[in-house]
Amino acid sequence: MAFTRRSFLAGFVSCPLCAAAAGAEDAHWDYEDLHNWGEHSTNEACAYGGEQSPVDLTGAIKAKIRAPVLSWKPQAFTVVNNGHTIQADAAPGSFATSENSKFELKQFHFHTPSEHAIDGKREAMEAHFVHAKEGGDLLVLGVLMRAGGSNKVFSAIMGAAPRTKGEATLKEPVDATALLPKNRHFFRYEGSLTTPPCSEVVNWYVFSTPIAVAASDIETFKGIFPMNARPLQPLRRRMLLTD
Ligand SMILES: [Zn+2]
Numbered sequence: 001m002a003f004t005r006r007s008f009l010a011g012f013v014s015c016p017l018c019a020a021a022a023g024a025e026d027a028h029w030d031y032e033d034l035h036n037w038g039e040h041s042t043n044e045a046c047a048y049g050g051e052q053s054p055v056d057l058t059g060a061i062k063a064k065i066r067a068p069v070l071s072w073k074p075q076a077f078t079v080v081n082n083g084h085t086i087q088a089d090a091a092p093g094s095f096a097t098s099e100n101s102k103f104e105l106k107q108f109h110f111h112t113p114s115e116h117a118i119d120g121k122r123e124a125m126e127a128h129f130v131h132a133k134e135g136g137d138l139l140v141l142g143v144l145m146r147a148g149g150s151n152k153v154f155s156a157i158m159g160a161a162p163r164t165k166g167e168a169t170l171k172e173p174v175d176a177t178a179l180l181p182k183n184r185h186f187f188r189y190e191g192s193l194t195t196p197p198c199s200e201v202v203n204w205y206v207f208s209t210p211i212a213v214a215a216s217d218i219e220t221f222k223g224i225f226p227m228n229a230r231p232l233q234p235l236r237r238r239m240l241l242t243d
Helices: 016-021 031-039 041-048 152-160 215-224
Strands: 069-071 078-081 086-089 095-098 101-111 125-132 138-147 166-169 186-191 202-207 211-213
Touching: 031 041, 086 152, 095 125, 095 138, 101 138, 138 215, 152 215, 211 215
Parallel strands: 138 202, 138 211
Antiparallel strands: 069 095, 078 086, 078 166, 086 101, 095 101, 101 125, 125 138, 186 202
């Protein structure tokens, strides 16, 4: 299924992760001033973009689409508190393949409450698995999370998470696929980063079934970041598909 491709903003920040890695200018931002994110010239997409994320996942069109094929390596992730979230940085060599494009897993991180909603309902948290390919397009897998179970990988990450800016390394390798739901039905649409610079370069796949994690681990995250979710953005004329 072909997607209409990108507004003028796509070329604007063609590789946000590269820019970050290169130490490019990074305007200060936080969740208390999220209505001002677009004021900085490098972040104009936050205010003026037409294909922003997150969105309410509702009214999806059923289509013959496939979830990305994942080949992730178990590893002892580096767990970073970057001042906006807790993020696990991945070593090279883990991939998601979609429609013959191969994207490499760069990192995954968490939001509370969930950024995406389903039929208007948000969950306690959401994990984003960020994959990039050459040229700057991203593929992000979203996993909704709720309290009521336990998840060893999430517990290990929250156990290592620095309470202030800094990093730690997991003691043992973990398999991040344990953070995915067993039921892999998903929503798909084209959108943006949910943080500045809000670049419209993201192929979003959000699983429709949440995973269950320990309430105490959610509380640990909220103790560090009480709220780090962007408000819902209008879908406008974009297609929202489901498998
Ligand atoms: Zn995110």
